[in-house]
Amino acid sequence: MKIMQILQLHSNFIVFKPIKKEINLAEETKKEEKKIEQVLVLFTAVEKEDNISLVNRAIEELHIFLKNLKVNRILIYPFAHLSNNLAKPRNALKLLKEMEKKAKNKGIETFRAPFGWTKQFTIAIKGHPLAEQSRSYLLAEKKEISKKEEIISKALKAEQKLRSFWHILDSNGSLIPIEDFKFGGYKNLELFSKYEITKARASCEMPPHVTLMKRLEIADYEEGSDPGNIRWYPKGRLIKSLLEQFVTEKMINYGAMEVETPIMYDFKHPSLSDYLNRFPARQYLLNSEDKDLFLRFSACFGQFLMLHDTQFSYKQMPLKVYELTRYSFRREKSGEVCGLRRLRAFTMPDCHAFCTDLDQAKKEFETRFKLSIEVLNEIGLTKEDFEIALRFTKDFYEENKDFVKKFAKSYGKPLLVELWKERFFYFRLKWDANFIDNQKKAAALSTDQIDVENAKRYKISYVNERGEKKHPLILHCSPSGAIERVIYALLEKAHKNQQKGKSPMLPLWLSPTQVRLIPISDDYIENVVELSETIASNAIRVDIDDKASTLPKKVREAEKEWVPYIIVVGPKEVESGTLSVRDRENNRKVEKMKLSELISKIQTKIQNKPFKPLPLPQKLSKRPQFYG
């Protein structure tokens, strides 16, 4: 038996206006609009069994709650719809007035909306977890129940659908409830699972990659823009550009057709507005010549609109379309953007595959999974660096157990499984690779999904063997995840290595300087310039520290820049024709080798990777200092 129903909403403001008397007992009041700001609104239904002692307890509890919330203003708002067991109006009014009195005695600034009227109201509810709460005060047990409010029934229904059941899929393909799985050596997977399920962490320092991105002159915050819009220095631009080129080449080799689509779209376009309305608005909006536009948050719109107008049949399928979106925009909440981990403007390689049926989609899904893992590996992120999550609906699993099993076996490392009883998102099956950083936070890199909804929404169709028009299934894949996030992962990984006592570095093919030449004195600058010409002509980024400084200091600075190969040139080298190469990867030991050996060593390591020349003047004395 529940009584004293109170729905508490912490709001920025509420505006209400009495419209019409509902009952004879209605209080006298003016039909004026009233606005109260920064207030905890108590929608209250007084029920049959309520009494003064309950009111007392409710106010006691409320007083503590307000302290936690750091709010001292309430509005008691009679709201009959919370109960089907309402008290008699006379009693109800008496208890409401009692509530008001008790609250005022506690020193709470108290307002009360008139009883017995239909009222019109507008409320702006705050976004924090305590903002929406309903409380019931029980008579029998002296216990308060707190739960999420059911009034916003839409959200609740969605949430029920979204309820996740967590498992581990081991490399034999067995689905094990997460609480039964022994993580043992799978520390990273355990961290990831905990992150996904409880999201509990604690840490108070600047994320390592943020310090690094600045210190290495890769990227920096730009206060002149919006949060999450980043400034890229020459070295960062180079790294980003190489990654972009690499992923794009991989996708073209896979058979995807590269396209380019607009970055802004008309809000009123029928397909788009339908899609947008399904999700909370997180877009950058702009207005131009009376047109409302939003900035794309993925390549989906452009590609779907393109495919809507494209003629294709089962013979061309799976049909693969790729775009590198620079940029995609998501106006993430201000508390969510962070370094390169989560941005508001990001570069997303996005590849859609249009498939005839589930069998074709599953096959393509596997191909792209392998391809994505390969992409991550070649970038420099190995299986030990990320954890895979596989997410599907219950019905998908029931129908495709063998497929799931095969998938797990081929990967050969346990995966986290998230299972939903019903489909809420537009996909039935999804995988994502997640990087775990130094703060034990997880960030998704590559992902692929089987979309069963959008072909219909965008009226995309193909012609099948019998000449019938059919909607395809659409796979959405980002083979690497956002490029910025890949850089975040590489920097965080380097920091992890440093914690383990290894020299932090970027993969050789991404290092802005691959070889640094240091003349022992000014007399050897000419020899060094000559050397650099040979090295550079072999598509290797080489630079020269010609600054007026000392040798040990130049070595130190090169190490701080994570230069993979440092070569000191003096009389010994010039006479012997042998170089002294300090190899960062090999514990910074100095090795003697011929120039040709060095060149072929580097070329072996970076073969098949894109190349771009030095992004800065070759002589360090000619370079500006962007940071520090």
Added chain:
RNA sequence: GCCUCGAUAGCUCAGCCUGGUAGAGCGGCUGCCUCGUAAGCAGCAGGCCGCGGGAUCAAAGCCCGCUCGAGGCUCCA
């Protein structure tokens, strides 16, 4: 969007509690040193103390608001 913390020289930070002349190290510039694998020596320049308001004879410091950053919530189509 909420809560907590932070913002001082190009960078990293001290000073703030208890109001009264703006500090250090690194970096930069200049000069000396011409050097053998992680910091050579000296001098000089460099500040709207994040922005706006308030109380005060007086603010980097106290109070209020904002912006940006970090952590925690929440979110992550």
